[in-house]
Amino acid sequence: MRLFVFGAGYSGKAIAREVVKNATWAGGTGRSQEGLQAMEASGLIPFLFDGESLSEEVKSALVDVTHLVQSIAPGEDGDSILKLAGSDLRTLMPNLEWACYLSTVGVYGDHQGEWVNEASECCPVSKRSVWRAKAEAQWLAASKKGGIPVAVLRLSGIYGPGRNPFVKIENGTARRLVKPGQVFNRIHVDDIAGAAAHLMAKEAGGLWNVTDDLPAPPQDVVLYACELMGVAPPPEIDFETADLTPMARSFYGENKRVSNARLKASGYELRYPDYKCALSAMWKDGNWSG
Template sequence: MSERQVFIFGSGYSGKAFARAKTGATAVLGTTRSEEKFAALQQAGIAPLLFDGALTGEIAEALNKTTHLVISIAPEEAGDPVLNPARAAIAKMPALEWIGYLSTVGVYGDYGGAWVNEKTTCRPVSKRSVMRVAAEREWLKLGEEIGRPVAILRLSGIYGPGRNALVNLENGTARRLVKPDQVFNRIHCDDIAGALWQLIEGNKGGIFNVTDDEPAPPQDVVTYAASLMGIEPPPEIPFDTAQLSPMARSFYGENKRVANAAIKVAGYRFRFPDYRAAFDHMWASGDWRDGEARSPMKR
């Protein structure tokens, strides 16, 4: 098999987890806005390139050899920051086989705690989610135009090493906000990586909720993390009296339970189907503080 080349627009937390999970003859290139982040990308197995919204010759050359394209950059009011400068170049990529776009379950909006799936009507509430819906449509449209599968991965709350309630408890920032009947889904970064690789291997397009099996109240996660650490959890804070940023408060304005059957039908089996399995692993392995130094995930 010829070498696969994956190009990631926006090599952040999820992109680095994806690169660490690669196997076989695969080259991974990825963009960042800062040269200061080059070392962290290289440590994750990503050949770094600068991207500040303009399509450089170096990026164009890399795209010409790319077989799989992953987009992990949020849309802006002016439109998708990748499609705007690079749509024509992407449409002409000679080796391109597949496109993956990392979106969010926020596109569904508020369903009052009811279950939603990929066929549920999107009713985005926030401006950022409205822009996500528009970006999803543009990427799917491009896929139809060029005859390539486009997978839309709608992600729930992302966590993993270096980004979790254990870290928050240690540094004193953990809070147990309580809003009656509020639940959230979550997804460990290794399961984002695993789902991406599963879809790449299967050359599958479509819309997939990439989220755990168990939507749960956020305060329960903090309580469980505290029990692993053998400490008392912070006191409960009623949501109505909590001091929150407008963005943080907006997250609590959406309540839904997100089903994940489609990605399972595509063949993926979650490494961490619920937060307890993930926290048990992170605590036992000791990798909860920092994800950069981890060994690659075994698949």
């Protein structure tokens, strides 16, 4: 296996760490020199990519790539990699056997707290989710055109070492916003990596919700983290009167419970089925700060 990760950020590097042991070669892209240095620790040979054009070094590396992970967010004009490939993946990667596109459960939009699965209607609300839905369609079309299985991973709220309520509590930015009836799903970054590796081994394509078992109110998660730390929780804040950025407020405009039944039926067992076991493990292991 020769692996390439476009946009080797938090999730991309986690996937690389999971599967690089099975790779004969692995590379990835970043937009800055700082990002490239962090990539090497995940076992990736680093390449710069500005999102607009591919260097000759990247083009040369892609010729022999067999497995691809695409984690770069799309823009209004669609997916940047497919744009460069002309929607034909084999133009850049003639030896490609499997690809993975990291999307978001935001493509479902608001379902007023009801359960959704991969067959549910997508009604994205935010501009970024509309772009994600468009990019998903592009990747599924490219999969069909090239005869290459493409797994589209719809990720819920990502957390893990360095990105969790403990960090916010420690730096004083944690808040308990309360909007009655509001729930969110979450996913530990190690389960993103595990699910990607699982689907890669099965050469599975199509849509996959990568999310936990327990959609829960966000204030409950902060409260549980405070209990583990043995500190007083921040006061509850009414969502309607809270001082929030437009982006932060937009997240609360979507309320749904996301099912992971298809992923589990495929044989994947979540390492962290809910936020309680994940936060407890991170606190016990002391790796929450990253």
